[in-house]
Amino acid sequence: MKHLFYIYCIGLFGFISYLQPPKTLKKSISDGKEIYQDFCVQCHLDNGKGVSGTFPPLAKSDYLQNNIEASIRGIKYGQRGKITVNGIDYNGIMSQQGLDDDEVADVMNFILNSWSNKAKEQISITQVAEVQKNEYAF
Amino acid sequence: MKKIRFLSLICYLFFISSCAQYHGPEIKNEQSPKYITETVVDGIDIPWGMAFISKDEILVTEKSGILYRVFKGEKTEVSGLPEVYVRGQGGLLDVATAPDFETSKLIFFTASSSDGESPGGNTALYSAELDADTLTNLKKLYKGNENSKKGQHWGSRIAFDNKGYIYFSIGDRGNREVNPQDITRDGGKIYRLNLDGSIPTDNPFYNEEASKKAIYSFGHRNPQGMLKHPQTGAIWVHEHGPRGGDEINIISAGKNYGWPKITYGINYSGTPITKDRDLLGLEQPFYYWIPSIAPSGMVFSTSENYPKWKNNLLVGSLKFEYLELLVIENNKVRERHKILEGIGRIRNVKQGPDGLIYIGVEGKGVLKIIPKPPTK
Numbered sequence: 001m002k003h004l005f006y007i008y009c010i011g012l013f014g015f016i017s018y019l020q021p022p023k024t025l026k027k028s029i030s031d032g033k034e035i036y037q038d039f040c041v042q043c044h045l046d047n048g049k050g051v052s053g054t055f056p057p058l059a060k061s062d063y064l065q066n067n068i069e070a071s072i073r074g075i076k077y078g079q080r081g082k083i084t085v086n087g088i089d090y091n092g093i094m095s096q097q098g099l100d101d102d103e104v105a106d107v108m109n110f111i112l113n114s115w116s117n118k119a120k121e122q123i124s125i126t127q128v129a130e131v132q133k134n135e136y137a138f
Numbered sequence: 139m140k141k142i143r144f145l146s147l148i149c150y151l152f153f154i155s156s157c158a159q160y161h162g163p164e165i166k167n168e169q170s171p172k173y174i175t176e177t178v179v180d181g182i183d184i185p186w187g188m189a190f191i192s193k194d195e196i197l198v199t200e201k202s203g204i205l206y207r208v209f210k211g212e213k214t215e216v217s218g219l220p221e222v223y224v225r226g227q228g229g230l231l232d233v234a235t236a237p238d239f240e241t242s243k244l245i246f247f248t249a250s251s252s253d254g255e256s257p258g259g260n261t262a263l264y265s266a267e268l269d270a271d272t273l274t275n276l277k278k279l280y281k282g283n284e285n286s287k288k289g290q291h292w293g294s295r296i297a298f299d300n301k302g303y304i305y306f307s308i309g310d311r312g313n314r315e316v317n318p319q320d321i322t323r324d325g326g327k328i329y330r331l332n333l334d335g336s337i338p339t340d341n342p343f344y345n346e347e348a349s350k351k352a353i354y355s356f357g358h359r360n361p362q363g364m365l366k367h368p369q370t371g372a373i374w375v376h377e378h379g380p381r382g383g384d385e386i387n388i389i390s391a392g393k394n395y396g397w398p399k400i401t402y403g404i405n406y407s408g409t410p411i412t413k414d415r416d417l418l419g420l421e422q423p424f425y426y427w428i429p430s431i432a433p434s435g436m437v438f439s440t441s442e443n444y445p446k447w448k449n450n451l452l453v454g455s456l457k458f459e460y461l462e463l464l465v466i467e468n469n470k471v472r473e474r475h476k477i478l479e480g481i482g483r484i485r486n487v488k489q490g491p492d493g494l495i496y497i498g499v500e501g502k503g504v505l506k507i508i509p510k511p512p513t514k
Contacts, residue, residue, distance in 0.1 A: 038312060039226050039289045046407050080183070080501075093183055093501045095201060097289060098225035 025122045032110025039097045048115040056085040059115035072131045075104050101128040165474040175505040179208045185498030186485055187233035193491045201229035218273030223252040223259035226289015234296040243267045248294040248306055251281055258285035261292045261308040279335030280352055282324035288312030295364035300371040303330050309360035314398045318357050322348045328389055330354035342392030357395040363436040376433045379403035384430045385423035396420040425471045432457035435486035441493025443509040454484030
């Protein structure tokens, strides 16, 4: 009987890991916060406001809200060239940070849900995986 | 009466805070007419390291993992690099030629490497011979142990002293509570090796049990500037502080430079790291910056090309996007000047064989500073 119970447990564990339930938004945001503190905070700052004219803001950023895919691409592959954020032009470089797809999803969920930002939907790993490098942008 | 007491308190606080913050000369604005620059090579996003291989050829590292050989404004990719782990502040970092490069063709470079068992990476020092546009005889001389997925603080700069040793730095790898003060761990250290990668037996912790034998000094945060002083031969290092507290240190064997037990900086968030600025047995910096300039690269200008700069120190500022001149007299920083204000994030600064100053600027490439014609 004991053995049967163990087999049941192993089976259940296997089934759960097979399903791989996606991270909850809450967990993704808290993991994303760690990534943010590690890779992003030096330029975009704790308050997400960046430095006007040098490092674009993420807090209440129209660019971020309206360009989810381009934002994912920027984090995944690096960003260069002119972008306009809240009416101010930025023409700097954000180098590729070498983040894994799940880390990009987490940090996107963090910045989309911090400093009074509120996203409609959670960014998934699949969504990040599907974003390709835009060769023409370079 | 209450009002007066309040006012005097304000005055007192102001006095205290202004005292606490005075630690050296205020930086002066750029003098006019301003210096101008000329592009040596463009199209390098983050020109991290630079090393002259002849009077008109430079090796330049691009952080994303490309080594360029630059000749007359044209860049050629050099093949034969090891795999570079690009993550956060890590990537292909410094490059330097051996003191006998003319005959040996030997170069040294540092890069983030994911070699090893644990996930993530750490900083490694390599040597190789430069054969036209190819690296041969590649050797990994040292790699910091215990990989980390942290994006921060890989260092790294390379310098040689007059006694035949090579020095390089690894930053604290974003783990300040664990790495910098522990000599049995890598990270937050300046290392000293023989040029073949073997460890000198007279290294300060060579006989300490379980120590990392290559350590020369410890208690560093993230050193991204290193040179041999042209007159004294001492190894000078600067390092990024947190918010405030970037430092210049003159390195001595076995010394503890204090991070994070003492610092003149605070956390990025504004909270304190420690109340201590000075503790027994911990080295005080030669100079420290408040606010942080985010120093990267440094060189002494020794030529006659820029009369006011002669034998003074030039440091690149990533944060304020200028070159900083530190006028040094009697072993003290006496004056500070902004040069090339608004040029961009200066990643590196070197003096060429022609005595001109060359800077690596992010998003631009390598520029040289044109000396002013003599004033009448």
